[in-house]
Structure formats: structure tokens, C-alpha cells
Amino acid sequence: MKFTELTVHTSTEGSELVADIMWRYTTHGVAISDVKDVVALQNDKVMYWDYMDDSLTADKSGDVLVKAFVAEDVAPQTLPKIRQDIEEMAANCGGALPLGSLEMTTRPVEGDDWIEIWRKHFRPIHIGSIVVVPEWIKYDKKQGEQVVLLDNNMAFGTGEHETTSMCVELLQQYITPDAVVIDVGCGSGILGISAIKLGARFAYLTDIDSVAVKSANHNCALNGVSEKVTVAHSDLLDNSEIKADIMLANITADVLERLAPSIPKNLKKGGALILSGIIDSKLDGVIRAYSAQGMTLEKKMKKGEWNALAFKNV
DSSP: OEEEEEEEEEOHHHHHHHHHHHHTTOSSOEEEEOHHHHHHHHHHTSOOOSOOOHHHHHOOSOOEEEEEEEETTTHHHHHHHHHHHHHHHHHHHTTSSOOOOOOEEEEEEESSHHHHHHHTTOOOEEETTEEEEETTSOOOOOTTOEEEEEOTTTOSOOSOSHHHHHHHHHHHHHOOTTOEEEEESOTTSHHHHHHHHTTOSEEEEEESOHHHHHHHHHHHHHTTOGGGEEEEESSSOSOTTOOEEEEEEESOHHHHHHHGGGGGGGEEEEEEEEEEEEEGGGHHHHHHHHHTTTEEEEEEEEETTEEEEEEEEO
16 A cells, blocks of 8 residues: 655644644554654663664754655645644644744655554553553553553554643542543543543543544453443533543643533532643633633643643532
8 A cells, every 4th residue: 555654843842733633634653753752761761772873862953753644545635634734733822832843745655664663653651550552562561550552553642742641640649439530532542541440430532533533432442441431522522411520631722711611511519620731821721711610720730831730620
């Protein structure tokens, strides 16, 4: 099969945003090449090299490459749509994040050899007691760990990005036995699956992206939790009778503000609301929006340029 490889030059801060856009248009793979990941592997002592070119880590340009692989026959229609969405994303950020040049280049790719190269980008990720493991990697579970398997060939949300990892960390602080959890904008399903693995009774996942819904269902089956999870193709749950002990939303700040009036109908009194995907310049606006709905801010987390919040529904 022939593919068109699309490469976008961006930054560490913009890489996940660009990758999310790419996932809307392909199920054939998206890869992020960031020198900071190599440095993290070295610092974490997860992998070792006999020799590594010093110029690799000496590069201070901050250029991060995000690659998508689009079937050649649909590339002429798909690539302009990706470009348009990236331009809209940059406009919405309004200069609040360094996004790099966003230069786009393409080249033809023969065969499926790139799949194995792409898969080498992923490794088990430890977030508290949760270990996120690509399904093709053999991992020996240690005592006290809960393994979440993900088929990263299908959709976004792997635990690598700060926004996702902060949600998983906060979830572990609020989860209780038999809790009901709702995840708005579920992506790969990582948060809902983590909730079940941590002891939640049931999880309701929603997303407006059909690829995400397909991916979340696939990953739930992969983890053997499908009987405890419902995935809906929607903005929010239509059924106001479903009440959560914990709600999570890892999406952009603008969308979080828009959804603020709709959140309380599905959150129990005393329930916890965990929000992430918030850049620094949007933080105060999100806090105001949810405080206006009677929510009490309990915790703040920050990693890099991103913020996460935990509210109580008082």
C-alpha cells in the first residue's frame, strides 16, 4: 500500500495539538519526534546507548516533527483539510503557545515498513500505580501496578503528554471503590480504562470524534473492561439521570469554558471534577467559569505550559 507522509514542524508544546488534528484524518499512524523524549529516556534510565551523537541533545532549536501517514488515494482531499485545521488551531491559540513554524512537507512512502519504525517511539509510561503499555510490548506487571494496554495505532491519548498524565495522577487521588466516572472527550479511552482498573464501578466516555469512539471501544475490549464502560458519540451525555462521582475533561480551555454550564447536571453533589488541557493564559478564565457554576477549586497541577484543576461540586 502506498502512503503520503506528512511532516509538520512544530514545538514540544504544539506537538500533541498537531497530532490530535492528524488523528482526525488517518488511522494509519501518527508519530512525534522530539529530542526531549530521547533526553527523558536517558534521564529515566529506561534505555541506554553505547554512543549517542552529542549534536542530538545540543540542538536548541526546539523543532519537533509530527508525522502522519495518509493513504495515497485520499491524500489530495485530506491534506488541505489538515492544513486548514492546523491554521485554525494556531489562530485559536492566539500566540499563547510557541507552536514553531508549522511548516508542512510531504513525501511518498512505499509499503508498511514505517509501521515498525513508528512503534519504536512508544514505551511503557508509569503514572503513579497506572502503567500505560503499548499493546505490542511485553510488560511484566509488578505488585501494586495496574496496567492499561493501548493500541496506539488508532487514536490519541497515550499518557505521554502532560495533560493526560496530570488527569491520571489526579484521578488516583479522588477514585473510590464503586465510583461512577464520566470522561468528556475520551480520545483513546485511557482515563476511563484507568478508572475501571483503579476500582471504579462504571465509566461513561464521550467524544465528538468517531475515530476516538472507535478507538476507545477497541481499547476497552483490549483491557477486558467493555462490560463496565459505555462509549457515546456526543459532546456530553444526553441522559441527565446518569450521575458521576468523578468527571474528567481533558480538552482545550475554550471548549471547557463552553461546557461549564452543562457539567453539573451529570455530577453528584460532593463529586470531583478534573479538568486538563489548559494553557497558562486561559487558566483564570476556566477557574471563573466553573466557580460560577458552584464548583470549589481544590487542587492545581502544572507541567510545562499546561495546567490541570480539580473542583468539588458543593
